[in-house]
Amino acid sequence: MYRPSLVVTFTKKSSVKMAKLTSLFVILLSFFCISEAVFEDQVGKFDWRQQYVGKTLFAHFESNTQSSKKMFVATDKNIFASFNSRTGDLLWRHVDKTGPEGSIDILLLHGQDALMVVGDGRLLRSWDTNIGGLNWEAVLDTGSFQAACFVAIQDTVKLVAVLKKAAISLHYLSNGHQKWVENLPDSDAVQYQAVYSGGEEEVYVLGVVPNSHLTIIAYSLEDGEIIKQVTTLSLDLEVFPGFQPVLVSSQPHPARSPLSEFFLQLGPDHHVLLQLNADGYTIAPLRDFQPCVVSHPVVGGVSPCSGWCLALWCVVSPCGVSPCGVSPPQLYVHAFLKKDDSVGYRVLVQTQDHALTFIQQPGRVVWTREEALADVVTMEMVDLPLTGTQAELEGEFGKKADGLFPMVLKRLSSQVTLLQAWLAHLWKLFYEARKPRSQVKNEVTIETLSRDEFNLQKMMVMVTASGKLFGIDSKSGSILWKHYLENVQPNAAFKLIVQRTTAHFPHPPQCTLLIKDKDTGLATLHVFNPIFGRKSHIALPALPRPILQSLLLPVIDQDYAKVLLLVDDQYKVTAFPSTKNVLQQLQEMASSIFFYLIRSDQGNLSGFRLRKDLSTERIWEVVLPTEVQKIVAVKGKRPNEHVHSQGRVMGDRSVLYKYLNPNLLAVVTESTDTHPERAFVGVFLVDGVTGRIIHEAVQRKARGPVHFVHSENWVVYEYWNTKSRRNEFSVLELFEGTELYNSTVFSSLDRPHLPQVLQQTYIFPSPITTMEATLTEKGITSRHLLVGLPSGAILSLPKMFLDPRRPEVVTEHSREENLIPYAPEMPIRTEWFINYNQTVARVKGIYTAPSGLESTCLVVAYGLDIYQTRVYPSKQFDVLKDDYDYVLISSVLFALFFATMISKRLAQVKLLNRAWR
């Protein structure tokens, strides 16, 4: 496991004994590492993954028969995927580059081939729809993409035409080779918008000269010669102001001419159905639809939407209605002829909350995919409530004592109910044991939710960029509730705060979501119950001014909700909840409430103290000149983090005390100078109360993106080394020294000595996308870093490897302390991947939460996919293994017990016999 080179480093003195010792140590260490991997039978037992694709831009159904099961979508997350239309399961998925480079311009489907133009007309790709394999890829000439269509020659589709801003090109469908490319005439004045082929020997290009006329050019299929050029006059229709009219027509087969009926979209929800008369020149309006949404490749589908109910209309007559939903911005209809020649249809509805719903004939919802979860912004894990009986028992302690006798009665009655519940549970177990295992379903519903023995099952509250909130059961991954917040701006920033946990029965748990508009800075609050997702009817404070900072105080009101302070741009503070009790507490504590504000655009960090009248005073200020460096990130410590040991026992039995400052902030800056020789990354450790710069380090010849974790007494950061062109990890640890200044309590105001800072740097052989540290209930378990890699793997890296006290030369003391000798390169071992082959595409964040078991930490990785698992950084020291042999142990116990009994009896008999003798 270890490379032999590392063994060499142990034995500086090259004595044989030492070599043996160290190799033994290495072997032990490697055993420790092996046991971390997942066994085959544990796959999927404690973990689950959900894959998403994002908001659908283009969708196609496989063919026009009723039996086809596949459908294909291209999404705004640059993903091309195929679903099973019966279940909504993902068949396959291709994740392209993020950003405009991988954006999908159009998706066309013909038979087994799916054609895609990617990256604003940069690439033309053909996919095999059966297996999702790439047939071919062709690089197109530069120019922004306008339109594309299939071109058929004598009833078979052989070509595809791609229209760009100033050129049109034809490609063979079989191999992507270019047949011809022609520049469009007058491309400065004319906006070319559409390309069309009706199966003849020509391909037509439609151009619009705004406020003037239309141009139609016909190209010869053979050599791209312009056959004719026609200009026509415009129609007389009223267009919604500022709206670009869109033509929606339908062409069932590329080799035949399209239907004579077509839609013209005149406004965001205003369509007109028009019909081209048989003479081919005059157009007659058929029907006006307002308000409604029209599906794209449609035979006939419109939805006049009253209250956003979906009703389907065939071109002339209505044919179906479906249930209501959130307003659908997009609609994909698949109509087909059934066996009895009636029209059948299936509809794929993409709603504003990014849900994808599939509806079948008589308006039945077959499945719904919550694609909003492809873009999770922030999340929290909340403990589940106790069961009713447990809660009743708990509630007994909260109530006021009313005499001895009633108390005893109450206790007895609650114990009777507990007994009843236990008996019912036993009966259920017995009943289910008789049934075959496959039939037993452990369906989690919102009613049956309750905390398990070790608090391993929690409620995951996820906030998505679309403004939809989800409550997900962490054990199964099923969505238990969802709530769509309307009127959320697309660029809003979210902050999720748990104000009251489930621990305060009978008060329900309470979460607050702070939604802040990034442009105006104005914020709104959404207060809800995280277990049921219901909105709480609590009076919300008026927030007329932009909010700069929000902080959760450890102060609780009479209902056990923590107080949230909101600081506006005039440094005035609003408390929520703002009851009299809270305001009184705040007044008493005002002089000990400090907070900081960071203005990264001005490089300004400043600290404030609360005054009794809830105004604030500025007490410290640190300014990092923006000409030199800019602040990229600031992180404090997690408030729910526990540190078990105050120090580290060193080899000579003395203790090195950790500098555990709960107010410490890690501020990371990047230089404005990006030249590889002069670029640097700055790390500042600033006390958030006094503004004192505890440590200031500069990593030269380095640049971002910097990912870092700040916890306990250490900061780990990762950056790009511009000189050596590699990723490097650096770890900073702070120690008070061998004596504590004040061992009972930590106060930032009374800690005059600066801590000792140790730092070491390592090479990391992979770029990373995100980083987080494991978290356990009491902080006894050793820490691991969870590192999300671009490959989708999540690496659990023992903190032991990131220890600035790793010695260069092994000594007796360092071995005593179990320090690994320094090696410049950090290993990546495949058995450290906690998600084995369940890769998480585009991992964006990792959330860790403690469970009721000290050894176990719950991990959720989110990005395009969501992956939940448990990690055991120090192995499961407090849990019996799955394969623990209860039978053997108990049989041995019983055997010994009986042996003792029998031998006792025998001894008695023997004694009696001897006495008689």
Next chain:
Amino acid sequence: MASVPRSFLLLSIIPTILILCADFACCNTGRKTGDGLDTDFSGFSVPLEHSFEVDDVSRFRMRGALQLRGGRETSVSLSQSQLSEEDRKTLKEVAAVDGLYKIRVPRVSLTDRQTERQMDGYLTAFVRACSLVESHLSDVITLHTDVSGYLIGVSIVTIPGACRGTEVEDEVDLEAFNTTLTIIAPTNAPQPETALFIERMDIEHEKRGKPQEQKSFFAKYWMYIVPLVLFLMMSGAQDQSGGGAANGGGR
């Protein structure tokens, strides 16, 4: 791995070690700031102001003058006057209501000679007034600079830092500041120490290479193998001559 020259590594280590123990140093110790190219030996002075008011509204007054000297050897010294009778009284009053004692210095650059040295704005820090009184005005002021020599922060602590409520004789103890002044530049974070590691590995290889000239398995254990083979051959010969028939029958 071997691309980082050794000399460079050493260079980067030395200042790190030097500056690691910065907090033990006293005032007027020189610090190396980044790559200060302009060497300005003339130095300049900026005001150090303080504010302590019973109503906690900042009204900064002159406390002293900081003599800053930029360039390769950055140094700082402070000349300050004694507290007046009135100030001492106010300070004790502020200490009694647990008010704050704040100091501020203007934002300046230690290296820039061409452009305006002073930028708008101040750097502020505070300490509890009671701890200042109880420590008998013995404070430690630290100025922090960034890589290019801009002052980015100031901090003040008192030693001891606690407020225990002990009485202080103002006449004797609250007259003059006993200030320790330091200026700290950022430390250079270490690079991965590849060169040293490789060197050490090479030494190990050499050391191990000499004494253990890898003998072959046979050369090492010939004294066991030869008798064993001889023994097997002997017994095999016996078997063939003596018990050959019996063996054949058995099979």
